[in-house]
Amino acid sequence: MNTYSAKASEIQKKWFIVDAEGKTLGRLATQIAYVLRGKHKATFTPHMDMGDNVIVINAEKVTLSSNKELTKLYHRHTGFFGGIKTQTAAEIRSTQPERLIELAVKGMLPHNRLGNECYRHLKVYAGAAHPHTAQNPEALPERTISK
Template structure:
């Protein structure tokens, strides 16, 4: 009877920079793909509980493919922790004012909600247009 061992990577894994174009993609499928890359599940050395992921740069966040009905029915809530401090904003308004928050919120919901998840979400960089300041890192485009 052979005893199977769990693989645990020793040392610090190298992170790459990936470029994801959000043009014409659905929000949920895009967020799933980004979370996959942030956690490092695309690597053969993936180890749960270890920051294995890559940096992800998302461009063209304004050009997501979202159904028209969803633009009015999806509401984002936040609270100021003061009485009566509940703020609500629709997806349409959020896309116009802060399109990077839409993708960030969707990806955050798919990451672990602990110290590791907070470290992973910092590796996500979202920009509304096609311009980004990470050209020096030479991000590789992802299909």
């Protein structure tokens, strides 16, 4: 028996579109990360970028469970002494609603060069309009992750 390892020339990337309206942030992020990584394909190879491109629209309408809107904190550091900045999910949603989904998905991808490459295939937009109609994206199936 031989283990199949995909070659770079054999990888075929598709474009998927996801409407985030009314979806829970964490559950949506796991499905997106799964597709970006390429685990939904039968030819998945762990050390290659096998994933597809994902477009997320209506990011401002994603829901957070219970009271996470006010209690979930996002931290970042400016690089200067005492430069830690903390924002709640509600503050981020009011200024940059795309960042909620981007941060959730980025945390679910590998924290190395391969994860950075997969993250570049994610496009998130606050409203329903997006500039990727030429790629003919198809809707992401609801049950991407098999249990």
